Amino acid sequence: MSATTLTKVADREATAQRLLRSSLEHSYEPNLDIDWDAPLVEGLYGMPAHRVSLYGTDMWDQLTEEQRITLSIHEVCSIARVGLWFEIILMQMLLRYAYDRDPRSQHIQYALTEVADECRHSVMFARMTERYGVPDYAPRWHAHLGGRIFKTVAAGPAMFAGTLVAEEITDQLQREGMKDDTVQPLTRMVSKIHVTEEARHVRYAREELARIMPKTNAVQRELGRWLTALAAHRIATNLIHPDVYKSVGLDPKKARKVARANPHHQETVRWTARKLIPFLREQGMIGGPSEVLWRKAFLV
Numbered sequence: 001m002s003a004t005t006l007t008k009v010a011d012r013e014a015t016a017q018r019l020l021r022s023s024l025e026h027s028y029e030p031n032l033d034i035d036w037d038a039p040l041v042e043g044l045y046g047m048p049a050h051r052v053s054l055y056g057t058d059m060w061d062q063l064t065e066e067q068r069i070t071l072s073i074h075e076v077c078s079i080a081r082v083g084l085w086f087e088i089i090l091m092q093m094l095l096r097y098a099y100d101r102d103p104r105s106q107h108i109q110y111a112l113t114e115v116a117d118e119c120r121h122s123v124m125f126a127r128m129t130e131r132y133g134v135p136d137y138a139p140r141w142h143a144h145l146g147g148r149i150f151k152t153v154a155a156g157p158a159m160f161a162g163t164l165v166a167e168e169i170t171d172q173l174q175r176e177g178m179k180d181d182t183v184q185p186l187t188r189m190v191s192k193i194h195v196t197e198e199a200r201h202v203r204y205a206r207e208e209l210a211r212i213m214p215k216t217n218a219v220q221r222e223l224g225r226w227l228t229a230l231a232a233h234r235i236a237t238n239l240i241h242p243d244v245y246k247s248v249g250l251d252p253k254k255a256r257k258v259a260r261a262n263p264h265h266q267e268t269v270r271w272t273a274r275k276l277i278p279f280l281r282e283q284g285m286i287g288g289p290s291e292v293l294w295r296k297a298f299l300v
C-alpha cells in the first residue's frame, strides 16, 4: 500500500516561520512562570480520578479517598517521567537532524527552538515530581535500552512518527487535566504550559511526516512502521510504572495485572491516541504485521 497524503501540508519554510513567530509570542519559562513554593491543595487529585489506571476496579473501590489522591499524584508523575524520557530522546534526534542541515533555514531554526522548549519541559517535569515528593519512575531497563537504540537509529518517518506518539498521548491527557478543577493547580499549570508549546511541535512533526512519506519506498515504510510500533508499545506500556502502586500499599505485580485487565484503563489508553491513530494510518505508518504491537498496547 502506498502512502497517501490527505493531510494538507504548507510550504516547509512558511510553516517554520509561523512556528518561530508563535514561539516568540507564546512561550513560558516554567522556572519563573510556576509558583513552585505554593502549597499543594488538600483534597485535590494529581490527575483526573477517572484516568487513574485502577479506576473502575474492585481494587479502586477498596482504596480510601486519600489513597486514591496519592495514587493519582504518583501516576501523573510516572506519565510525566515517560514524557521526560522521550523528550531527551527527541532532543538528541533533533540535534542530529540539525547537524546535517542548513541552519539558515527556518525549518532548522525551528528544530533548534524545539530543543530549547523540550529542555525547559524536562526540567519542569523533573521539578513537578520533586515538588510532589514522588520517586523517580524512570522507564524500566528494556524501555531505557530500547530508547537508546531508537534515538541512535531512528531517522525520517520513524523519528517524526515516534515523536508524535509521545507528544500526542501526553497532550491528550494534559488537555483534559488542565481544565479539571478536581486537579492540583500545579498539575494544571504544568499541563497548560506543555499543551501550549506542544501544539507547535505536533504541527512541525505532522507536516514533516506528511512531506516525507510520499518519497519513501516500501522497505523504508516497513522499517519505519516497525520502529514506530516498538516505540509506541514501549511508551504506552511504561506510562504507569508498577511501583506507583506501592505508594498506597498495593502489590505492584498484582495491581499492574488488574490495571492492564481493566477495560476502563484500556479505553483511556485508546482515548489518548484517538487523534494520532487516524493520522498515522492515513500516512501509512500503521499497518501490516507490526500492528500487533499497537494492539497489545491497547492503542488501537
Ligand SMILES: [Fe+2]
Binding pocket: 087, 117, 118, 121, 194, 198
Ligand atoms: Fe515537551
Ligand SMILES: [Fe+2]
Binding pocket: 118, 167, 198, 201
Ligand atoms: Fe514536544
